Amino acid sequence: SSNHYFNESELKNRRGTLGENDPFQSIFSLPGVQSGHEAQNNIFVRGGGPDQNLIMMDGVPMYETSHLLGLTSVFNADAVKSIQVFKQAFPSGYGGRLSSVVNFHIAEGNLKEHKFGVGISPLSTRISAEGPLSKGNTSYNLTLRKSLLDLIIDPLTAKYLSTETIKASTDISFYDINAKVHHNLSDGSNLDINAYVGSDKVAYSRGEEIGDAQPVLVESNDKIGWSNKLFNVRWNRIVSDKLFTKMQFHLSNYRNDSQSTFRFNYAEAGQEEQSALDVLALSQIEDASFKLEANYFINNNIKTIVGGGATFHKYNPSIRQSQIVLSGDITEYRNDVEPIDASEWYGYGETQIDFSPRLHVNAGAHFSRYLVRDKNYSSLQPRLSLAYSISKKQQLSLSATKMTQFIHLLVNTGIGLPSELWIPTTDKLAPEHSYQVSASYKYEMSNRFYFTVDMYYKSLKNVVEYTSPFDLFNTYVNNSELNNEEHKLEGNNDWENFVSSGDGTSKGVELYLQKQEGKLKFALGYSYSVSDRLFPELNDGKPFPFKYDRTHDINLNFNYQLSKKVRFDAGWVYGTGNAFSVAIEQYPTLGGGTLLNPGVRNNLRLPAYHKLDLGLSYETTFRKSQNLKVSLGVFNAYNRKNTFYVYLVENPVEDTFNLRRVSVFPILPNFDIHYSF
Secondary structure: OEEEEEOOOOOOOOOOOOEEOOOHHHHHHHOOOEEOOOOOEEEOOOOOHHHHHHHHOOOOOOOOOHHHHEEEEEOOOOOEEEEEEOOOOOOOOOOOOOEEEEEEEEEEOOOOOEEEEEEOOOOEHHHHHEEEEOOOEEEEEEEEEEHHHHOOHHHHHHHHHHOOOOOEEEEEEEEEEEEEEEEOOOOOOOOOOOEEEEEEEEEEEEEEEEEEEEEOEEEEEEEEEEEEEEEEEEEEOOOOOEEEEEEEEEEEEEEEEEEEEEEEEEEEEEEEEEEEEEEEEEEEEEEEEEEEEEEEEEOOEEEEEEEEEEEEEEOOOOOEEEOOOOOOHHHHHHOOOOOEEEEEEEEEEEEEOOOOOOOEEEEEEEEEEEEEEEEEEEEEEEEEEEEEOOOEEEEEEEEEEEEEEOOOOOOOOOOOOOOOEEEOOOOOOOOEEEEEEEEEEEEEEOOOEEEEOOOEEEEEEEEEEOOHHHHHOOOOEEHHHHHHHOOOEOOOOOOHHEEEEEEEEEEEEEEEEEEEEOOEEEEEEEEEEEEEEOOOOOOOHEEEEEOOOOOOEEEEEEEEEOOOOEEEEEEEEEEOOOEOOOEEEEEEEEOOOOEEEEOOOOOEEOOOOEEEEEEEEEEEEOOOOOEEEEEEEEEEOOOOOOOOEEEEEEEEEOOOEEEEEEEEEEEEEEEEEEOOO
């Protein structure tokens, strides 16, 4: 099948934007798995949104996976042991997302000796430590990371984003801490306790003078802050040679706060005028969860898995829009409304049968029940997959799955800085469902090469969109005096009035060629896909392209071992530009403002995204236990100005709007130095 397991050696050389090793980049090498393009570390799998991926850290769901808008991920390479990726044939134990399951396994510490590591790159400085607390029985693993980018980003911003008429500034930083304790108990069971804390802030300000005779000063200020916290306990026990059990409990807290401010200063009839728009979006999710599972081996050919658990959620999504620019800590403006409490109960079972050395079948189901605001939702999700070995070198796999999701991510589909708001299924908003059938053919061409081709069709139900992104985010322009439209959104659940549910489809073909051995190794992935959405209330009830519909996507990675110590890496990516909505007409509102109308949903596309990254690394071991690795590289080697986002600028004097593009990353030389002992 097209599902994949990345071991520790495969994750060693996945360079991020500024040279630092980022295990998350491994996922993008798989066809059908795409990034959100410039400065985004979200993944989009087979026409699904970023919220439709169950991304976990040791089995704990993560609602945000990036640092600094995608410069790197929250998964520290010094802490990650392996990654398991499912795009199809989902095990019955997983639920709650529609498109993929990705589990990052955090490494246990060394049980025999202490080891330490230090590293530095333009992105961050990091420290790691591991070793025994009790030799042979208990170990610890600790990693810490703190950004350095704020020390060098200001000169880059001034050089590449500022001109005589444009002034730009930034304020960015992040940190994260991973800690894990592993203990082997006397009865053969083991206990793992791990914790994670991470936080980010990103601010970007821009001022531009437009026009000559009567210049207009246009100012935009964007602030985004987010954090993840989790605590996880897991107990694995071997009851007998046929029975293995797992127990897990976790707590997590996620927060995301964003603010976008636009000011327009201009002269009219000899007087200085100003209009402004301030939009706040705040998300907070608190989870408490437990899970039990038992694996029973009936015989050498049949294995049965049963399990169940519950997750208790507390959601607090808020949106506020104002013509007065709000200052200070934006979390102070969170509306004083009770959060939304919800609980999710689930049970699952599956049987894995080897009918013969050639034929393997996995059949199961996942049942979930969701309770919110005196409303109950139930979902039975059957899972079926089979794999048949045509010969020693050829394998055919087929699967059919249903998945259900009780959380939604509202994404700004229009212009402005990408904004996100996590919202729960409620009594007014039904859960999302997906139905996917897929087929996979794998051919091992030789001991060094293998080739796979995948085909899939996915149907999506009850996916969500803003009914009018233009009225909600960054494009509502009001030149009148303050009036009744001062606060357009001011309730905790006002977002429910601006959300529409609809359906979607995604279909595609994925090709993957990989060479795994020898001095030269490479992986080439290509996917062709079509993803659309259909909402009765949007686009006159006609289908429109999904924002992240990526018709063509290419990912090429190769490395060449020049010597035992020196290695050369290169990676090139190409993707069709994202679809977005832009106004084609404008008309006045009753309050004296101007409302922009897109006419057709997602009616334009950003330019195609592509870039080339190059790297050279030197690694040596000395004094038996000491290791030094030095890496040099170039991000975006041919200086492609890929679009991060677009925005509209109004000229009140001429009563016109102009579309502007913002690019973030030019060509960037980078390095990474890591020393362990």
